[in-house]
Amino acid sequence: MGNGGTVEHGYPHLETVRGAITALYKRLSYDTVQLFDTSVAPADVAFCDTDDLHLGAQRVAHELVRHFRLPDARMVVGFREMEFAANVELAAGPEYFVELNDRFRGHRRDIGAALAHEITHVFLHRLGLSFPGTRDNEILTDTATTYLGAGWLLLDAYREDADSSQKLGYLTPEEFGYVLAKRAVLFGEDPSVWFTSPQAYTAYARGRERALLDERQPPLTAAGWAGRRRYARDRRHAQDGRPVGDAGPAGDAPYAFGPDGPGPLRVTFACPTCHQRIRVPVRGRVRARCGLCRTVLECDT
Numbered sequence: 001m002g003n004g005g006t007v008e009h010g011y012p013h014l015e016t017v018r019g020a021i022t023a024l025y026k027r028l029s030y031d032t033v034q035l036f037d038t039s040v041a042p043a044d045v046a047f048c049d050t051d052d053l054h055l056g057a058q059r060v061a062h063e064l065v066r067h068f069r070l071p072d073a074r075m076v077v078g079f080r081e082m083e084f085a086a087n088v089e090l091a092a093g094p095e096y097f098v099e100l101n102d103r104f105r106g107h108r109r110d111i112g113a114a115l116a117h118e119i120t121h122v123f124l125h126r127l128g129l130s131f132p133g134t135r136d137n138e139i140l141t142d143t144a145t146t147y148l149g150a151g152w153l154l155l156d157a158y159r160e161d162a163d164s165s166q167k168l169g170y171l172t173p174e175e176f177g178y179v180l181a182k183r184a185v186l187f188g189e190d191p192s193v194w195f196t197s198p199q200a201y202t203a204y205a206r207g208r209e210r211a212l213l214d215e216r217q218p219p220l221t222a223a224g225w226a227g228r229r230r231y232a233r234d235r236r237h238a239q240d241g242r243p244v245g246d247a248g249p250a251g252d253a254p255y256a257f258g259p260d261g262p263g264p265l266r267v268t269f270a271c272p273t274c275h276q277r278i279r280v281p282v283r284g285r286v287r288a289r290c291g292l293c294r295t296v297l298e299c300d301t
Helices: 014-028 030-034 053-067 108-127 134-147 152-156 173-187 198-214 225-239
Strands: 074-080 086-088 095-101 165-167 255-259 265-270 277-281 285-289 296-300
Touching: 014 030, 014 134, 014 173, 053 074, 053 108, 074 108, 086 108, 095 108, 108 134, 108 152, 134 152, 134 173, 152 173, 152 198, 173 198, 225 255, 225 265, 277 285
Parallel strands: 074 095
Antiparallel strands: 086 095, 255 265, 265 277, 285 296
């Protein structure tokens, strides 16, 4: 929990975030992801200063447990002084003990955000889905929370001005915005109407720009003129057996060419929805269907 310190910005964890989205689809399946088509409603996790602290926290936890379809998970919520925002004991259940930072006694509107992250830990624990290392596993948790409809709370808890700052979670504000935008495209949502923090709205707008860029990378037909020109050059080099240079916005090529055994030249690229790698033949206009998330992609290879 960032509190008064410098808030990191940009996309330093982007590849791990993309890997987390792919892992969600692989572990849950397309059909299960579709069950999370409705985000947590603001009214369901609203917390007034006049609400009883413990009863209110239990109520919000219950709503989040219901959202993640954990019917037999009972959450016992307590408060104590600690370095981090919250902590959950990942035992066998059926009871889970969540501890929240004492700071939330005076910042009750952010209790839902802290609980969303911790209850997602329980959800992923029951799925048996994790990444090696604390950092990557926490990024997986933030990504899953957001992609499955509760992470807008984490972004809305981000506030920053000249004198103070607060941010929950391991993702940067822009990375939260990126994942939210991915979800918004998938389900036709507009999460920006739920934000109470103006900084959250700005971060979402920036993350959305980055997310939409994924849908404009060659060989997709929506790619811009500059990307198509680079792609044509790299395709000629691949056909001539010459090395293909970097073509991505950060120096990472968004595609790679290679033969499929004795067959024709093929191009491999990431699905803009789930980031699973897709391979199609280099032969002009091609319609590809991602086998993982079922997205139909119009390509010009």
